[in-house]
Amino acid sequence: MTRRIKGAALAFIGFSLLASTAQAEVPAAQAARLGTDLTPIGAEKAGNADGTIPAWTGGLSEPPSNITYQVGMHHPDPFASDPRLFTISPQNMAQYADKLTGANKALLDIYGSSYTMPVYQARRTCTFPENVFAAARNNATVGTLADGGNGVNGAIMSKPFPIPNNAYEIIWNHMLPFINFKATRQFAAAIPTESGDYTLYTVQDEAIVSWNDPTKSKAEDLDNIWAKYIAHTVAPARRAGNVTLVHETINAAAQTRLAWQYSPGTRRVRRAPDIAYDNPGVNSDGMTTVDSLGGYNGSPDRYDWTVIGKGEYYLPNNNYRLGSDKLKYDQIVTPRHINQEFVRYELQRAWVIEANLKPSTRHVYGRRRFYLQEDSWGIVAAELYDTRGQLWRVQEGYPMTAYEVPLCSGSGMSFYDLTNGRYLVGGLINEEPAVNFYASELQEERYTPSAIRRLGIR
Secondary structure (H helix, E strand, O other): OOOOOOOOOOOOOOOOOOOOOOOOOOOHHHHOOEOOOEOOOOOEOOOOOOOOOOOOOOOOOOOOOOOOOOOOOOOOOOOOOOOOOEEEOOOOHHHHHHHOOHHHHHHHHHHHHHOOEEEOOOOOOOOOOHHHHHHHHHHHHHOEEOHHHOEEEOOOOOOOOOOOOOHHHHHHHHHOOOOOOEEEEEEEEEOOOOOOOOOEEEEEEEEEOHHHOOOOOOHHHHOOEEEEEEEEEEEOOOOOOOEEEEEEEOEOOOOOOEEEEEEOOOOEEEEOOOOOOOOEOOOOOOOOEHHHOOOOOOOOOOEEEEEEEEEEEEEEOOOOOOOOOOOOHHHHEOOOOEOHHHOOEEEEEEEEEEEEEOOOOOOOOOEEEEEEEOOOOOEEEEEEEOOOOOEEEEEEEEEEEEOOOOEEEEEEEEEEEOOOOOEEEEEEOOOOOOOEOOOOOOOHHHOOHHHHHHHHOO
């Protein structure tokens, strides 16, 4: 059974967080596995028994020879000639049930024959620069959780816990990504009606990710701020000029997330403590919560986190076609769900963790199950249950490797509400400029409340 826990990879995994979480680092002998039987950031290097998941051989660390790529371009698909192996549909889903997430089972059940999953050859392209691998090796022996699992100490730049001990460490591996030190992007989002009509939201966002600052040596050097982020809505006209500024803290127990918003209607910047937890996401029309964006973000303190195991699932991967500038948004955004013909699924290993709401706290989601891609530690699928235990919403991300950096990136994420039949798709860049992973022009003084006011009134 592919979902059973793999002994070698879980040698140091606990299935619940114990009272003390500070001593999370692993012995040097275990850390030495990174780059040997484990990849440099902790995935199983070997393929599976029948070869349907290949061995990791370094990933896609440069533009491949079969495509023409220059920095500033959208990423051409190096696997455009791969044939489709088969298609999972409502009619044959039982045949593949043990390798389907609960999210995909629900979507296949609800949307019927219009929702299918095209499956292709598995290709383990995700990879990172050598200095990120070196940081992971160091993090394995020095990284610790802050008390209660609400932060990280000691580690820097790469995944803080490449050989994790518990689910808190796994979710921090997701929340602390490598996306270079400074980056800018323009993306689009849509929330279609049942008939498929939609208004396009366009956002310019940017970040200084101090977690990835090559001059820093440990988390304690960051003054508890691991990233500074700006999101500037530029369309539609009724939302244009709204700006959000976030200072993301690395230890939520010491200081919660700092956030501000500028509204052109009031011409004022105000503190925005509601940009957290289960408050509605910005530009989401209530379709998702703040802490669902990107899969999961922010403090993990309202949940008890457990490891369910590791298994093999059909998950999106290498979604170059979905992110292509040859596609228009009208081709992607279709009634009821995105156009599944453009999504590439592959058989992959994934960590499965679960968050159960603490009795002493509140949140609209009583239980959440996450599927994290083995090679990136990124959340690729999520199942979100209401406080009565009913599956309410599901999420799906669409990974791809930015081979010029290299890093594990993506071409958007979908959020489906199973109760009202609506969905949100965001992070689309097809009709936008390519992501700039080398935005060296960004300066710290830009990330202040007064600066975002000037940005909003331009």
